[in-house]
Amino acid sequence: MANNSNLMSGPYKIAIRGAGVTGLWQALTLARRGHHVIVVEQSAEPFADACSPWAGAMLAPRCEEESAESVITDLGLRGIQLWQGLYPGLSMNGSVVVAPARDRKLLDRFERMTQGASRLDSTQLEQLEPALAPRFDTALFYADEAHLDPGAALTFLLNEVRSAGAAVQLGTSETPEGADFIVDCRGLGAQDMLPTLRGVRGERIVVRAPDVSFERPVRLLHPRFPLYLVPWGQDETGANVFMLGATSIEREDGGPVTLRSALELLSAAYVLDPAFGEAEILTLGAGVRPAFPDNRPRIITSSGYIFVNGLYRHGFLLSPVMAELVAQHLETGATHPEVFIADLGKR
Numbered sequence: 528m529a530n531n532s533n534l535m536s537g538p539y540k541i542a543i544r545g546a547g548v549t550g551l552w553q554a555l556t557l558a559r560r561g562h563h564v565i566v567v568e569q570s571a572e573p574f575a576d577a578c579s580p581w582a583g584a585m586l587a588p589r590c591e592e593e594s595a596e597s598v599i600t601d602l603g604l605r606g607i608q609l610w611q612g613l614y615p616g617l618s619m620n621g622s623v624v625v626a627p628a629r630d631r632k633l634l635d636r637f638e639r640m641t642q643g644a645s646r647l648d649s650t651q652l653e654q655l656e657p658a659l660a661p662r663f664d665t666a667l668f669y670a671d672e673a674h675l676d677p678g679a680a681l682t683f684l685l686n687e688v689r690s691a692g693a694a695v696q697l698g699t700s701e702t703p704e705g706a707d708f709i710v711d712c713r714g715l716g717a718q719d720m721l722p723t724l725r726g727v728r729g730e731r732i733v734v735r736a737p738d739v740s741f742e743r744p745v746r747l748l749h750p751r752f753p754l755y756l757v758p759w760g761q762d763e764t765g766a767n768v769f770m771l772g773a774t775s776i777e778r779e780d781g782g783p784v785t786l787r788s789a790l791e792l793l794s795a796a797y798v799l800d801p802a803f804g805e806a807e808i809l810t811l812g813a814g815v816r817p818a819f820p821d822n823r824p825r826i827i828t829s830s831g832y833i834f835v836n837g838l839y840r841h842g843f844l845l846s847p848v849m850a851e852l853v854a855q856h857l858e859t860g861a862t863h864p865e866v867f868i869a870d871l872g873k874r
C-alpha cells in the first residue's frame with residue numbers, strides 16, 4: 528500500500544450513504560475503529576432497493592479467478608478472513624466444480640485458469656457430495672472457499688452496525704451536515720455522480736428441495752449457461768433451501784425472470800440432481816449488480832468524499848476488505864494501487 532500521511536488519524540464524523548452489504552461493512556468497520564458513524568439509507572425497509580439480498584452469496588476467490596483479475600483473488604482471500612472473524616453463520620465447506628462428460632475440456636480449462644483446486648476422482652467425489660456421484664466421475668474442489676445466506680448475513684450485519692454505536696437512518700437520502708467524510712456506497716444509485724457505472728442483471732431462483740442435499744456451492748460448467756447452486760440451510764419445516772443462479776445480462780432492469788432464463792437455470796439444476804424435479808419454487812427474481820467498465824471494484828477519493836462502488840459479482844466477497852482499505856486510508860493515508868483512484872475523471 529502506498530502511504531500518504533496528509534490525513535489526521537481521527538476519530539472522524541463519517542456519513543455513509545447506502546445500507547447494502549458495502550455500506551454496512553463500511554459502517555461496522557469504521558464504528559469499531561472509534562469513528563462516529565451515521566448511515567443514511569433511502570429505502571424505509573432495510574434492503575428493499577438493494578442488490579445485496581439477491582446475491583448467492585458465495586465467497587469464491589479461487590473460482591472467480593477463471594474470469595476475474597488476480598486482485599479479486601488477493602482481496603477476496605482477505606475478505607473471507609474478515610467474514611470468519613465476524614459472522615458465525617459462515618459455512619467454510621469449500622466449493623465444487625463439475626462438467627458433463629461431453630464438456631470435460633471446460634473442466635480442464637477451469638482448472639488451468641484457477642489456483643487452489645484438488646482434482647477429485649469418483650470415490651472422493653462420492654464422499655464429498657454423494658448426490659453428484661451418479662452423474663459425474665471427476666470434479667474440482669476448492670477447499671478454502673466459503674458461502675453464506677445473504678438475507679441472514681445482512682440482518683446480522685445491520686444489528687452489528689447498531690451495536691457498534693453507529694446510527695442508521697432508514698427512509699432518507701439526506702446526508703447529515705458536518706461530516707468530516709462522506710462514504711458513498713449507493714451502488715447503482717450513484718450513477719448520478721459516476722456516469723460510467725452500469726448495471727448487470729442477475730436472475731436467480733430459490734427452491735425448497737426436501738430430497739436434495741448439498742453441503743457446499745456447486746458450479747456446473749456448460750458452453751452456454753453455466754449454473755451454480757448454493758445451499759442456504761433449512762427453512763422452518765426443516766427442508767433444504769437452495770439458490771440457483773445466476774444469469775449475467777447487460778441490462779439494468781430488475782424485472783421478472785424471463786422464461787428462457789428460468790428454463791436454463793432449472794434444467795441445469797435437474798442435470799446436477801434429478802431430485803430437483805420435485806423441488807418447490809419459492810421465488811424467482813433479478814438483482815442488478817453495480818459495475819465499472821472493467822468490472823473492478825473501486826475506491827474513488829475526492830476531497831472528503833469517498834465512493835466505494837463497482838463490486839459487481841463480488842460484493843459479499845469484497846465488501847469487508849473494501850472497508851478495511853477505507854479505514855486504513857482515513858487513518859494513515861495508505862492507498863491500494865489497484866483499487867484507489869484519486870481523480871474522478873479516471874474512474
Ligand SMILES: Cc1cc2nc3c(=O)[nH]c(=O)nc-3n(C[C@H](O)[C@H](O)[C@H](O)COP(=O)(O)OP(=O)(O)OC[C@H]3O[C@@H](n4cnc5c(N)ncnc54)[C@H](O)[C@@H]3O)c2cc1C
Pocket residue numbers: 544545546547548549550567568569570574575576577578579580581582583584585586699700701712713714715716717728729730731772773774813814815816817836837838839840841842843844845
Ligand atoms: C443474482 C446475483 C448473484 C450474486 N452472487 C454473488 C455472490 O455469490 N458473491 C458475491 O460476493 N456477490 C454476489 N453478487 C453481487 C453482490 O450482490 C453485489 O456486488 C452487492 O450486493 C453490491 O452491494 P452494494 O452495497 O454495493 O449495493 P446495493 O446492495 O445495491 O446497496 C446500495 C444501497 O444504497 C441505497 N441507496 C441508493 N441511493 C441512495 C441515496 N440517494 N441515499 C441513500 N441510500 C441510497 C440503496 O437503496 C441500497 O440499499 C450477486 C449479485 C446478483 C444480482
